Amino acid sequence: MRWMNRALGFAAAAFLGIGSVPSAMAAAVYQYSGLPFTNVTGVYTTADFVSGTITLSNPLAANLSGASISASILAYSFSDGHQTLSGVTPTVAVVSTNASAIITAWAVGLGPFGAGGTPICTTRGVGAGLCSIFANADFATTAPATPGASSGVSLSPGAWTLVPEPASGILLALGLAPFFLVRRRRAG
Numbered sequence: 072m073r074w075m076n077r078a079l080g081f082a083a084a085a086f087l088g089i090g091s092v093p094s095a096m097a098a099a100v101y102q103y104s105g106l107p108f109t110n111v112t113g114v115y116t117t118a119d120f121v122s123g124t125i126t127l128s129n130p131l132a133a134n135l136s137g138a139s140i141s142a143s144i145l146a147y148s149f150s151d152g153h154q155t156l157s158g159v160t161p162t163v164a165v166v167s168t169n170a171s172a173i174i175t176a177w178a179v180g181l182g183p184f185g186a187g188g189t190p191i192c193t194t195r196g197v198g199a200g201l202c203s204i205f206a207n208a209d210f211a212t213t214a215p216a217t218p219g220a221s222s223g224v225s226l227s228p229g230a231w232t233l234v235p236e237p238a239s240g241i242l243l244a245l246g247l248a249p250f251f252l253v254r255r256r257r258a259g
Contacts, residue, residue, distance in 0.1 A: 097128065097129050097130075098126055098127065098128060098129070098145060098236070099126070099127045099128075099129060099130040099131070099233060099234075099236070100124055100125070100126050100127075100233070100234040100236070101124065101125050101126075101127065101131075101174065101231050101232070101233055101234070102122075102123070102124050102231065102232050102233075102234050103121070103122060103123050103124070103125075103149070103179070103193060103229060103230075103231050104120075104122050104229045104230060104232070105120040105121035105122055105193060105209040105225060105228065105229035106120060106209070106225045106227050106228070106229050107119065107120045107225060108120060108209070108211075108223035108224055108225045109224065109225050109226060109227075110222075110223070110224040110225075110226075111222070111223045111224075112220075112221055112222050112223075113213065113219075113220065113221025113222065114153055114213065114221045115151070115152070115153065115211065115221050115222060115223035116152075116223075118152070119151060119152035119153065119211070119223050120151070120152065120209065120223075120225065120229070121149065121150070121151050121191060121193050121209040121210075121211055121225070121229070122149070122150055122229075123147065123148055123149030123150060123191075124147065124148055124149075124234070125140075125144055125146075125147045125161075125164070125179070126144070126145045126146045126147070127140060127143045127144060127145065128143045128144075128145055129143065130172065130233065131166065131168050131172050131174065132168065132172060133168055133169070133170050133171065133172040134168060134169070134170060135166060135167050135168040136167050137165055137166075137167055137176075137197045138165065138166060138167070139164065139165050140164045140165070140166055141160060141161065141163070141164045144159060144160065144161065144164060145159070146158070146159055147159070147161055147181065149179075149181050149191050150191075151190075151191050151211030151223060152211075152223075153211070153213065153221070154190065154191070154211075154213065156181040156182050156190060156191055158181075161179060161180060161181045162180040162181060162182060162183070163178055163179065163180040164178075164179050164180075165177065165178045165179075165197055166197070167196065167197050173231070173233075174231040175196070176195055176196030176197040177193065177194065177195055177196075177197060177231070178192075178193075178194040178195075178197055179192065179193050179194070180192040180194075190211065190212055190213070190214075191210070191211050192209070192210045192211075193208075193209045193210070193228055193229070194206060194207060194208060194210075194228065195207050195228040207226065207228060208224055208225060208226050208227075208228060209223075209224070209225040209228050209229065210222070210223070210224050211223045211224075
């Protein structure tokens with residue numbers, strides 16, 4: 072019985088220790104999955120698409136309307152199949168969310184802004200013209216505003232998902248561990 076008390080004490084200490092980790096655990100990662108390009112030139116093909124992640128200091132609030140999230144971005148990484156852009160501050164990052172804090176409209180542009188937009192841009196329902204000449208589209212180019220540059224466009228943008236943070240799973244596993252130990256001990 073003493074071993075069970077120790078196991079429960081360890082689980083409680085681990086739960087409290089992990090639960091008290093400061094704001095680093097509050098970061099939220101949003102993943103974007105675009106649809107394949109439908110209009111392509113140069114190196115782009117209809118198998119290419121825009122995808123990426125944005126890490127924010129905190130999860131998005133519900134019912135945002137065209138809110139700039141640039142100041143909350145800790146990191147981002149986006150790819151179009153031919154180039155990957157990573158960093159901390161995108162050219163533009165504006166979102167709207169619904170009552171469940173799910174991203175429903177957005178404009179995210181990465182890279183230097185030119186007359187043709189940014190090298191990688193995804194937009195739907197907000198910020199048209201902020202990061203691309205297209206509205207409601209995923210857009211990628213190897214050289215904005217350069218005649219003859221390779222480009223890919225999907226006029227049907229993809230969707231965003233909130234990536235579950237791993238600490239919850241760790242806490243659940245630590246909380247359930249003593250019960251599995253008790254069961255194993257009784258069975259053995």
